[in-house]
Amino acid sequence: MASHRRFVELLAVFGALATRVHADDAAVVPDCPSSPAAEQPASNNVRLVTGSPYSALGISQTVTTLPDGHRIVRRNTIRQWRDSEGRTRSEFSLSSIGGQRPLELNTTVTVIDDPETRERYLLQSTNKVAVTMPIVPCRVNAVREPDLSVGPPRPAGLPMNVTAPVKLGQRNVNGETAAGSRVEATIPAGAIGNEKPINMSAEQWYGKNLQVVVEATYRDPRTGETRYKLSNIHRAEPDAKLFQVPDNYTKRPAVAPAPKHR
16 A cells, blocks of 8 residues: 555656647647646646657656766656557656655656546556546647646746746757747745745757657756657557556556645
């Protein structure tokens, strides 16, 4: 039970890291709610793309430089699949989760999003359990807003000032035509006990055909610099079995952790 509870506690983090996509059918799928560029979207909002299957490998590397010059390097990989119906599968090989005290995981987590059933499945291979939670398929507005869906996790409600996105033009990234944008964010002095303002930035290159982030750089003095890149992109239709919960798995709804009594 302890491992199950721990898995559920990490659910929001994995959801925030999952691939964000969007939809074309406005009559069925609502617009994704707008969110501040420096915060990650809610983990149950899934941007849906149909008719554009692919598989790829995402690599994220965070480098934190300590005051004495030593560096801490953390590397995570994400194998991604999406079929023509908009179902997605992400396999996270996580060495750590960024922050002042990184949580060492050294594990692989599989997340399946099924917009038809409106459910997310987090597969636990050790005990053959699929933890389920509801998702809300939605489509992105015509103007793509930068987000930190592939960057380090950020606490919700963090007080900060965010600039309007600056367009960086277009360039080729691994065969994909990508549109770039950049935002700056500042945590004002005193907001979280900081004596001086904390300045952060996010630069993203969004694949116009794939409709996912294909390259990104995030800079935050508290966690360091994170670089993300999508590679090994294949546009063939993935095997349908990748988006199904195995027959020998038991489905269990996610249970929110009990509130702590003071």
